[in-house]
Amino acid sequence: MKTLWNKEGLFSKKAFGLLGVIGLLGVAACSVNPATGDRQFTALLPADREAAIGAQEHAKVEATFGKFMTGPISDYVSRVGAKVAANTERSDVQYKFFVIDSPIVNAFAVPGGYIYVSRGLLNLANTEAELAGVLAHEVGHITARHAAERDSQGFVVGLGAAIIGAAANAPGVSQAAGLGSELYIKSYSRGQEHESDYLGVRYLARAGYDPMAMADFLRSLDAQTKLDARLAGKKTGEGANYFSTHPVTADRVIQATQKAQQVSVERPIVRRDEFLQQINGLVYGDSADQGFIRGNKFYHTALGFTFTMPQAARMVNSPTAVNTQHPNGTIIVFDMGKDQSNSDPLSYIKNVWLRNKDVANGESITVNGMRGATAAFTGTIQGKAATIRLVAIEWRPGEFFRFQMAIPKNVSSAFMDELKTTTYSFRRLSESEKQSIQPKKIRLVTARSGDSVASLAAQMDVDELKEDQFKVLNGLIGNTQIISGRLYKIISD
Ligand SMILES: [Zn+2]
Structure with a gap:
């Protein structure tokens, strides 16, 4: 969870609508792509239109992941990116490189030359040539105009509506549930992946890098994915990771190797030590701005709070919420809500969060010295009856931390007690705790x-x-x- 408040309406229908219109207008166009040599019937947008769409998508990426990383690591990625992007077939694109402060291993591009790599990907790479390979592959998606070949749904979209909100039939909850604001980037087709690998090897070689580095990094990614599957409870590899955006088939590593063998680079650049020095000290896993999961506890040292989840519950930290699932089917979303009218917690639940939905059993509570309120009503989880319990705890006037719990009807009373413990475990961190809990x-x-x-x-x-x-x-x-x-x-x- 990032230190930013929910941005409701981030993925508005309006933005998709605009993309849709542009897509339709371009359908009739047909021209030869200078990178791939293919005739493309799809929308070949004028460069200025592509740049405008890119800027719009870029704003969505930033709103979802929070501020991009700055400083030496970001400058370094930009320098390496500029090298591989220097000799592409598209000089009408201004390439811009950004480092996302996320532990998930991912890289992606949006039209207009915006290319992103995650902190998690930098943690995993071992040489500058591997980083260059990833960036060159993304440049390939842009020169081959793969984004323009997609449908009009937009490049960066929110995942489907929140489970709880839909279940509770309460529009306020649906809007606010963190599950709905996860970033999802559409995946490329298999053919597009091969094409980008091919172009990526070409750009790597032109920049003087070891063209084998692309295949090396794909192997690392494959190994990391398999390891993540074994490390239950570890969130890297979940959600929008590299393989969800760039599907890797078994033959992709082999083909990337074969492509690399076809180009010869004299004294190829690898730069292992230089790369490792650049990432020395880089945060691994969640950062202080995102909060840490340690066992069944969540600590947010930047905002200064902690809470404890029931035993066996599995937490996943996302930029806008902490999403928790328990083996008994209970789903808990923890996030933040704002209210301009400065109402008390119970009025906030009734009037703002639930948008005037009538709840009979709302009550005011006190949680470790903070004003709070809770209310429950009946809803469903995937068609089955469930209790929807909402908790709002006032952090500052007009700012609330919130638990949304969707609880199947058949859970034990001991488990209900654990949920109560979770509610009352929310507290401020002391200064010494903030110092001792480090990424x-x-x-x-x-x-x-x-x-x-x-x-x-x-x-x-x-x-x-x-x-x-x-x-x-x-x-x-x-x-x-x-x-x-x-x-x-x-x-x-
Ligand atoms: Zn790709």
Whole structure:
């Protein structure tokens, strides 16, 4: 969850409508794409129109992920990006590169030359050439105009309506539920992926980078995805990750390798140490601005609060909410709400959140010294009857932290008590707590003679699968030999 308040109506119908119109106008056009040599019947937008759409989509990306990262890491990504984008077939596009402050491994592009990589992707890459490969692939999507070949739904869209809101039949809840504001980026087709790999290898080679780096990074991604599947409860790899936007088929690594073998680059640039120095100290996982999940507790040190979820509940942190699911089917959305009228918590629930829906059993409560209120009514989860319980806790006048709980009818009374505990666990963090709870970071270690995967992995500040996590983080796939004097990444406090 980011330190920004819900932006309701972010993914407005209006924006999609505009894209739709532009798409339709362009249908009749047909021209040869200079990058792919293909005749394209789809909307070949004039560059200024493409730039305008790009700016609109870019604003959506920023509104969803919060501020882009700035400083040396962002400058570095822009420098590498500028190198691979220098010699494309489309000089009408101004390429711009951004680092999203997200632990999810992802990269994507929107029309107009906007290219994004996540902090999670930088954590995973091992060389400048691999980063260049990712950026070159995204540039390929833009030069091949893959975005323009899509339908008019918009490039960046919100996931479907909130489960709880729809279930509760309460428009206010539906609007506010964090599940509805997740960012979803449409995936490319298999053919488009191969085309972008092909173009990416071309741009890598033109910039003097090792063209094999693309395949190397795809292998790391594949390994990370498999590892994530084993690390239950870890949110990287969930939601809009790299593979959801860029589907990877088994043959993609092989084909990327074959394409790379067809181009020759004299003394290819790899820049492993330079890249690792750039990401040394970069946050791994959630940042202070996003809040941390530690066991069944959530800590937001930037905003200064914490709460505890029932045992066995699984939390997923997203930019706008913390979404929790319990094996018994209960769904809990934690987010923030604002109210200009400065009403008390109970009036806020009734008049603002529920938009004047009548709730008979609303009551005022006090949560660790803060004014709060709660109300419950009957709704459904996926067609089954459920209790919808809402809790609003006043953080500052006009600002509320909120739990929305959709609880199946058959849960135990012990579990109901746990939910009550969750409500009353919400509290402010002390200054010393804020200091002691810190994000994890990437640190570099130099291997000494006699070091092994086991000895280096032992320094990793992770709870499980240390060696596997170390191997994937360092691209040690197949060959796991540790070389003395070489830099390796570890995850550390
Ligand atoms: Zn792609």
